[in-house]
Amino acid sequence: xGKTINIQPLSRIEGHANIKIHLDDQGNVDKAVTHFNSxxxxxxYVQGKPAEEVTRIVTRICGICPWHHHLxxxxxxxxxxxxxxxxxxxxxxxxxxxxxxxxDKILHFYFLAAxxxxxxxxADYSVRNxxxxxxxxxxxxxxxxxxxxLGQMMMEKFAGKVIHPIAxxxxxxxxxxxxxxxxxxxxxxxxxxxxxxxxxxxAKEVIFPKYLDEVTTLGTITSGFIGTVDEDGSxxxxxxxxxLMKPDGSYTDFHDSQYLDYIGEHVTDVSYGKxxxxxxxxxxxSMDLEDPKGIYRSNCLARINVCxxxxxxLAQAELEEFRNNFGRPAQHTLLYHWARLIELVYACxxxxxxxxxxxxxxxxxxxxxxxxxxxxxxHVEAPRGTLIHDYTTDENGMMxxxxxxxxxxxxxxxxxxxxxxSAKMLIKDGHVDEGILNxxxxxxxxxxx
Amino acid sequence: xxxKVAAEWxxxxxxxxxxxxxxxxxxxxxxxxxxxxxxxxxMDHKHYGQLGDQEHIDIPSATVGIISGGIRNDxxxxxxxxxxxKCDVLIALGTCATHGGIPALINSYDNQELFDRYYSTESxxxxxxxxxxxxxxxxxxxxxxxEQIKVDIHLPGCPPHPDNIAQAVLALLNGDAFEPETKSVCxxxxxxxxxxxxxxxxxxxxxxxxxxxxESLDQMQCLLEQGYLCSGPVTRSGCSGANxxxxxxxxxxxxxxxxxxxxxxxxxxxxDMLNALASNGIDISSIPDRDSLLRFSGAHNRLVCHKGGLx
Ligand code: SF4
Ligand code: SF4
Ligand code: SF4
Numbered sequence: 001x002g003k004t005i006n007i008q009p010l011s012r013i014e015g016h017a018n019i020k021i022h023l024d025d026q027g028n029v030d031k032a033v034t035h036f037n038s039x040x041x042x043x044x045y046v047q048g049k050p051a052e053e054v055t056r057i058v059t060r061i062c063g064i065c066p067w068h069h070h071l072x073x074x075x076x077x078x079x080x081x082x083x084x085x086x087x088x089x090x091x092x093x094x095x096x097x098x099x100x101x102x103x104d105k106i107l108h109f110y111f112l113a114a115x116x117x118x119x120x121x122x123a124d125y126s127v128r129n130x131x132x133x134x135x136x137x138x139x140x141x142x143x144x145x146x147x148x149x150l151g152q153m154m155m156e157k158f159a160g161k162v163i164h165p166i167a168x169x170x171x172x173x174x175x176x177x178x179x180x181x182x183x184x185x186x187x188x189x190x191x192x193x194x195x196x197x198x199x200x201x202x203a204k205e206v207i208f209p210k211y212l213d214e215v216t217t218l219g220t221i222t223s224g225f226i227g228t229v230d231e232d233g234s235x236x237x238x239x240x241x242x243x244l245m246k247p248d249g250s251y252t253d254f255h256d257s258q259y260l261d262y263i264g265e266h267v268t269d270v271s272y273g274k275x276x277x278x279x280x281x282x283x284x285x286s287m288d289l290e291d292p293k294g295i296y297r298s299n300c301l302a303r304i305n306v307c308x309x310x311x312x313x314l315a316q317a318e319l320e321e322f323r324n325n326f327g328r329p330a331q332h333t334l335l336y337h338w339a340r341l342i343e344l345v346y347a348c349x350x351x352x353x354x355x356x357x358x359x360x361x362x363x364x365x366x367x368x369x370x371x372x373x374x375x376x377x378x379h380v381e382a383p384r385g386t387l388i389h390d391y392t393t394d395e396n397g398m399m400x401x402x403x404x405x406x407x408x409x410x411x412x413x414x415x416x417x418x419x420x421x422s423a424k425m426l427i428k429d430g431h432v433d434e435g436i437l438n439x440x441x442x443x444x445x446x447x448x449x
Numbered sequence: 450x451x452x453k454v455a456a457e458w459x460x461x462x463x464x465x466x467x468x469x470x471x472x473x474x475x476x477x478x479x480x481x482x483x484x485x486x487x488x489x490x491x492m493d494h495k496h497y498g499q500l501g502d503q504e505h506i507d508i509p510s511a512t513v514g515i516i517s518g519g520i521r522n523d524x525x526x527x528x529x530x531x532x533x534x535k536c537d538v539l540i541a542l543g544t545c546a547t548h549g550g551i552p553a554l555i556n557s558y559d560n561q562e563l564f565d566r567y568y569s570t571e572s573x574x575x576x577x578x579x580x581x582x583x584x585x586x587x588x589x590x591x592x593x594x595x596e597q598i599k600v601d602i603h604l605p606g607c608p609p610h611p612d613n614i615a616q617a618v619l620a621l622l623n624g625d626a627f628e629p630e631t632k633s634v635c636x637x638x639x640x641x642x643x644x645x646x647x648x649x650x651x652x653x654x655x656x657x658x659x660x661x662x663x664e665s666l667d668q669m670q671c672l673l674e675q676g677y678l679c680s681g682p683v684t685r686s687g688c689s690g691a692n693x694x695x696x697x698x699x700x701x702x703x704x705x706x707x708x709x710x711x712x713x714x715x716x717x718x719x720x721d722m723l724n725a726l727a728s729n730g731i732d733i734s735s736i737p738d739r740d741s742l743l744r745f746s747g748a749h750n751r752l753v754c755h756k757g758g759l760x
Contacts, residue, residue: 005502006497006501006502007495007501008496008497008501009489009496010489010491010493011489011492011493011494011495012489012490012491012492012493014463014490015463016458020583021501030738031539033583035584035718037524037584037585038460038520039545039563039567039587040460040521040552040555041552041555041558041563041567043566043567043568043570044558044562044566044567045554045555045557045558046564048738048740049568049738049741050653050737050738050741050760052653052654052655053706053738053741056549056706057554057744058551060462060464060551060552060607061463062460062462062463063461063462063463063465063466063467063608064463064464064466064467065707066462066464072741080587107467107470109495111470112491124495125492125493125499126492126494128493129491129492129493130491131480131491131492134477134480141477142474142477142525145470145473145474145476145477146474148470148473149471149474152471152473153471153473156697160697160698160699160703161697161698161701162471163464163467163468163471163606163608164463164464164708165699166701166703166706167701167703169654170655171564171655174701174702174703175662175701175702176662178662178663183596211518213575249692260571260572261574263572264572264573264574265572265573265574266568266574267568267574267578267580268580269578269580269581269582270580270582271580271584272580272584272585273569274568276572276615283574285574285593339494348589366657368655368657369654369655369656370655371653371655392573396737397655398654398737398738403570403571403572405572411479421516425690426751432500433500434499434500437499437501438493438498441493
């Protein structure tokens, strides 16, 4: 048996994982295994807690996308309690969620992904990072840090807490938005919108063309896709039906309360994390690169593939250009970066649209709710994918059980497959260097796990 | 000479790292004086060498070490020891690192109970065995850092306010002693306190408190006096930042749930809160779930597994 390469920890990703690449005696890849190492047990310890408190506990599943957990959870509790939700409360929640999407995409593109493209995949690790970018293109770096800060602070000014939020409550939102707050948020969002337009232009002109080879080969697999769409098939982050698309582009739409009929979770012995798969395809689960079974992907590329259109004009134009280039569904893994920037434009446009809705300043943002027994499924599109919280409460509104399928987990099997694909493609006859190992990680980073 | 910094995240959520980035332009200024030698969220320095061929974890030496997250498995423990060995001053960043944080809620259960639930949820394929191949085994519970290694500076908060982080780093850069906060969240809260409220029981936060959204916070009556369980009295201050803003949850008209941990590092948020309520004549049996008062500080044997014992 040859040697084992241990890439640990995977870096410039949000979660905790490592890769073990096992080489045979000739120095070719026997297998490449991705281990997902985190288990915290939220499903266990929210049991017995007052359901309205759980909405501010589950945020800690992820500090990068806490708003999405906060909202999926609040929607699940609304449903458990059979609560009426204030219309302005819904608008405020959706507005905050779209703002959070803006910040997340700027963070991922510039801080986590861009070093591979701006500094290059083979650059030394000591400069292949955002600090290296700050040295190489200081003006851009300054602007990026300013924009991310602006995006975070505008949310914090209005909603109190931006990391691990507390402002969504069963029945609505904890406080109304004043006219002057609305005006200032519009101003800030317009600034972010300008920066987003700059970003996608910069990426399309300077970055993507340079890495076309990588884009069309690295980590490429064939899979289905999952995402949320409106009644008319438009992309939606906050609400709608879940659409599950097969690799051939055919799809089924279903209500989130039926998710158990469509999605199963497979357990392997190499990861604490579970691997969701399309149970409704009746193929079982397999990560075999030649003959995958039940494998679908989530996150931006998935949403861009499953939606029929986007309801805002600039993002729709970007979607059309993307589809003309890559078809539907697009399978190349590095296209996640491109799809993410289309969603960045959409999130800005959508936020502005919501801020222009006169109902957003309605002072009635929260209806009283009564804790009671029920079962409720709440879902939203987190940056990393379809996020499902499924709760059951007792007659006092205390949690009896909770099941959660988190955005990134849909991608655990696809990530593992992309790692295996890229390792096998790049490591030959014992030749390994840092640039090669970093390219294997680039296949992971595209998914932004 | 820039000061070398190594950072690690253990049983964490990455919120603490986002709080560092939220320093914004202050971060750019600080970066001029710091040199990061290891920080997995931003930089590709690896534990087992850049080619993944070494046998032991190796983190470069640094003057300042920053660790977020508590300690939950063998690997966390190994990394924590390596960080202690290589760093002169070690900062525990965030309440997970200082008091276990939300993930220490698991300490009310043992690992078997965790696995039994997680690997048998409604969507999980039946009959799954607990994974053991090439992944780090869990310790018996979730530990705060100082239960396993010596910590020099505790910076609680879930996450800490960026101002807290800047203050600590600046103190270190200037060679000043770091002074932890000694006040409670209430001490920094502008809400009106009218003295003893006339409440006798605690309400759940399923109704809207009394406040006029047109008016600033100093016109709103204290949420605890309005009958909502607010952990402000037993929680360390800091979340209102360095510029005298309001506690962050109260600013959203939502009660504090204690995310900065106890006022004193070794305080007990549950006991302190029960005492505070009882001495104000409030019936503590009206609290729906007492363990929730320890939701941020369940390490240090505050939350313990009662399996087969107490109910
Ligand atoms: S203290 Fe809070 S923000 Fe920091 S790692 Fe823990 S849960 Fe995340
Ligand atoms: S109990 Fe809560 S609302 Fe009242 S003063 Fe303290 S922090 Fe403010
Ligand atoms: S008010 Fe309490 S729970 Fe909210 S951020 Fe401050 S310390 Fe944390």
